[in-house]
Amino acid sequence: MRVELLGTAAAEGWPGLFCDCGVCAHARVHKGKDVRTRSSLLIDRCLKIDFPPDTFYHTIAYNIELRTLQALLFTHAHDDHFCPTELQYSGVHFVSKLLERPLPVYGPPEVIETLRPMQQKSALPLELHTLCVWKTETIAGYEVTPIRAHHDPTITCFNYVLRDARGTTLLYASDTGWYDEETWSFLLNYKLDAVIAECTKGPIEGDYGGHMSISDVVKMKQWLLENGIIRPDTPIVATHFSHNGGFTHAQLEAALGKAQIVAAYDGYVLSVGQ
Ligand SMILES: [Zn+2]
Numbered sequence: 654m655r656v657e658l659l660g661t662a663a664a665e666g667w668p669g670l671f672c673d674c675g676v677c678a679h680a681r682v683h684k685g686k687d688v689r690t691r692s693s694l695l696i697d698r699c700l701k702i703d704f705p706p707d708t709f710y711h712t713i714a715y716n717i718e719l720r721t722l723q724a725l726l727f728t729h730a731h732d733d734h735f736c737p738t739e740l741q742y743s744g745v746h747f748v749s750k751l752l753e754r755p756l757p758v759y760g761p762p763e764v765i766e767t768l769r770p771m772q773q774k775s776a777l778p779l780e781l782h783t784l785c786v787w788k789t790e791t792i793a794g795y796e797v798t799p800i801r802a803h804h805d806p807t808i809t810c811f812n813y814v815l816r817d818a819r820g821t822t823l824l825y826a827s828d829t830g831w832y833d834e835e836t837w838s839f840l841l842n843y844k845l846d847a848v849i850a851e852c853t854k855g856p857i858e859g860d861y862g863g864h865m866s867i868s869d870v871v872k873m874k875q876w877l878l879e880n881g882i883i884r885p886d887t888p889i890v891a892t893h894f895s896h897n898g899g900f901t902h903a904q905l906e907a908a909l910g911k912a913q914i915v916a917a918y919d920g921y922v923l924s925v926g927q
């Protein structure tokens with residue numbers, strides 16, 4: 654499984670669109686790994702998770718042909734993950750040739766029910782499927798299981814366990830805070846080959862419980878290890894960082910590195926089970 658982290662920022666991007674804090678100013682000058690776009694994953698160039706407002710840029714920066722995607726999967730309806738207006742450009746007035754086969758789109762009810770009237774009004778070449786928590790579906794040849802995130806109680810928020818045809822298994826844990834008991838119990842069914850976990854808060858503790866900090870991700874790694882779900886050498890990658898944490902990329906790398914956790918940056922590629 655080859656996983657590309659196309660973007661690694663929290664909602665407002667990094668530098669934050671209207672922010673002039675120290676790390677945003679640093680990012681504007683130094684660019685490189687300190688500039689982060691909105692979060693999305695591309696798996697084996699065929700399955701994409703989320704469609705953020707930076708998708709146009711991602712297609713250019715990473716040479717992505719959206720026409721060749723086999724499926725699009727959504728975690729939740731927050732606008733840094735779900736930009737429905739951009740999907741209208743799959744429609745008849747915006748392409749020289751419509752997709753030969755509609756793009757299968759999967760996600761929680763709020764995402765699918767937002768897309769449905771658009772799809773019907775403009776005959777968009779999208780094939781819409783609502784996912785149910787804990788229920789595994791085969792999507793683009795992967796076994797995909799939505800698990801309950803601890804994120805925004807007003808909408809359905811999924812994280813995903815994905816298993817490819819070789820049995821390589823990945824947990825994508827974004828967006829979420831510390832899981833509720835039922836999610837931890839469900840994870841006991843798995844042996845994971847890699848984990849990508851959000852780390853929105855960086856060094857900040859307390860505050861909003863719907864995101865994780867560095868110490869939460871370290872605790873998560875320990876919990877997964879203690880319960881035999883991962884091995885000591887299983888790659889753990891942190892993403893979805895906010896500038897509000899006040900750490901540069903180098904500082905995030907140093908802090909997470911102490912626990913052998915990778916601080917992802919835009920374009921980071923994780924290869925597992927190959
Ligand atoms: Zn987010």
Ligand SMILES: [Zn+2]
Binds near residue numbers: 675
């Ligand atoms: Zn800032």
Ligand SMILES: [Zn+2]
Binds near residue numbers: 729731804828
């Ligand atoms: Zn969110």
